Amino acid sequence: AQSVAQPEDQVNVAEGNPLTVKCTYSVSGNPYLFWYVQYPNRGLQFLLKYITGDNLVKGSYGFEAEFNKSQTSFHLKKPSALVSDSALYFCAVRDGAGGFKTIFGAGTRLFVKA
Amino acid sequence: NAGVMQNPRHLVRRRGQEARLRCSPMKGHSHVYWYRQLPEEGLKFMVYLQKENIIDESGMPKERFSAEFPKEGPSILRIQQVVRGDSAAYFCASSDTEAFFGQGTRLTVV
Numbered sequence: 001a002q003s004v005a006q007p008e009d010q011v012n013v014a015e016g017n018p019l020t021v022k023c024t025y026s027v028s029g030n031p032y033l034f035w036y037v038q039y040p041n042r043g044l045q046f047l048l049k050y051i052t053g054d055n056l057v058k059g060s061y062g063f064e065a066e067f068n069k070s071q072t073s074f075h076l077k078k079p080s081a082l083v084s085d086s087a088l089y090f091c092a093v094r095d096g097a098g099g100f101k102t103i104f105g106a107g108t109r110l111f112v113k114a
Numbered sequence: 115n116a117g118v119m120q121n122p123r124h125l126v127r128r129r130g131q132e133a134r135l136r137c138s139p140m141k142g143h144s145h146v147y148w149y150r151q152l153p154e155e156g157l158k159f160m161v162y163l164q165k166e167n168i169i170d171e172s173g174m175p176k177e178r179f180s181a182e183f184p185k186e187g188p189s190i191l192r193i194q195q196v197v198r199g200d201s202a203a204y205f206c207a208s209s210d211t212e213a214f215f216g217q218g219t220r221l222t223v224v
Contacts, residue, residue: 032211034212034213036215041220042217042218043118043205043215043216043217043218044157044205044207044215045215046212046213046214046215049211049212051211090156090157092213100145100147100162100169100209101147101159101162101169101170102147102159102207102209102213103159104149104156104157104159105156106155106156107155107156107157
């Protein structure tokens with residue numbers, strides 16, 4: 001069975017500084033990995049995905065994530081944080097060999113201070 | 115191409131009533147998922163459906179909750195005899211590779 005862990009409930013960063021939101025996963029087959037962002041009282045918006053290919057994937061709003069197979073991680077990164085990046089971020093995984101069921105992490109709340 | 119459409123956006127029910135939440139997937143998507151999000155918490159998987167089939171309902175409470183995705187029409191999440199603990203945001207998603215989410219239905223049980 002697949003699972004996702006986001007070890008940090010909250011991440012605080014100053015505007016202009018780099019940010020990292022951590023995610024580790026467990027699947028039996030090849031992982032399909034995703035990041036989503038949720039703003040208050042809204043649904044989830046897709047940011048980026050890793051299916052295959054380059055380990056560094058680039059997504060919306062300047063975000064990127066690095067797939068690390070040996071560490072089973074898929075950390076979300078951005079070189080320079082904006083106050084408007086403050087939101088709830090979810091990592092998700094799907095077993096590429098096992099259908100379409102997508103499992104989400106518990107979420108990490110990002111606060112960017114001006 | 116319209117996104118995933120959920121309605122109603124907000125639903126208020128008294129304890130003991132039934133709640134029906136509707137979800138129309140993106141055009142061309144035949145996989146639908148329902149998730150529940152309690153206040154200040156993450157997403158909990160409830161059920162995964164394809165047209166006319168429930169594929170995985172491992173996250174559904176054993177009683178009062180049911181879901182369907184008929185050949186024609188939207189997917190329906192039905193909660194019978196609602197209780198205050200059912201108050202949450204219910205999100206529907208449909209997928210090809212990545213999942214696309216609706217705006218959610220916020221259920222309040224009073």
